[in-house]
């Protein structure tokens with residue numbers, strides 16, 4: 557099985573901090589895996605995701621994504637890898653409020669030539685519609701401005717935006733924190749189905765331990781992190 561994410565001897569210290577927040581000897585995520593990463597609030601989950609997505613650069617150690625050692629890439633190449641191959645679902649969704657749900661989704665392909673190329677056979681709009689429908693938004697909701705949608709609907713739009721153009725890796729940073737249990741489990745099932753249809757790897761981060769049984773593999777950040785994990789502040 558090929559590898560999607562490979563961390564080796566990773567260390568990361570925020571400027572001004574006394575101790576490294578993260579010190580992770582090893583973590584490997586295979587392609588197609590669905591993996592839950594759990595950790596307490598402030599333990600470094602979002603920081604780790606930012607390192608894997610190439611938003612922050614690490615100190616010593618290696619972060620490899622899809623075979624590329626991020627430290628050896630220029631900022632431009634890291635940005636391109638992220639746009640083309642990583643779909644990011646943010647905690648606050650980061651939708652543009654006055655654009656329609658559909659326009660928010662299709663925008664994802666604007667700066668991602670490889671994603672557009674993977675959609676070559678069908679139009680971007682048709683595939684966005686397909687994904688939004690599969691994730692449970694009606695045609696009317698797809699045309700509505702994002703700020704007029706419920707939190708659960710906005711979350712589905714954010715998921716469709718991340719999935720459009722079949723990126724190899726989806727990173728989901730606590731996307732269900734604002735939902736009740738029924739909507740949360742329903743959203744995760746839909747996300748699994750969409751990831752399976754595209755053979756996408758899913759790295760899902762949460763502080764909620766009750767989500768672990770839904771995932772084939774679950775990791776506690778404190779079990780793999782020898783750094784401070786936010787305990788020095």
Ligand SMILES: Nc1ncnc2c1ncn2[C@@H]1O[C@H](COP(=O)(O)OP(=O)(O)OP(=O)(O)O)[C@@H](O)[C@H]1O
Nearest residue numbers: 570595596597598599600601602603604763786789
């Ligand atoms: N830009 C930054 N500059 C300096 N320190 C930061 C920065 N971002 C985060 N930190 C610190 O890093 C630690 C971990 O933060 P991080 O957001 O990665 O945790 P988290 O596990 O995702 O938390 P939560 O579950 O609350 O979102 C915290 O102590 C935080 O103050």
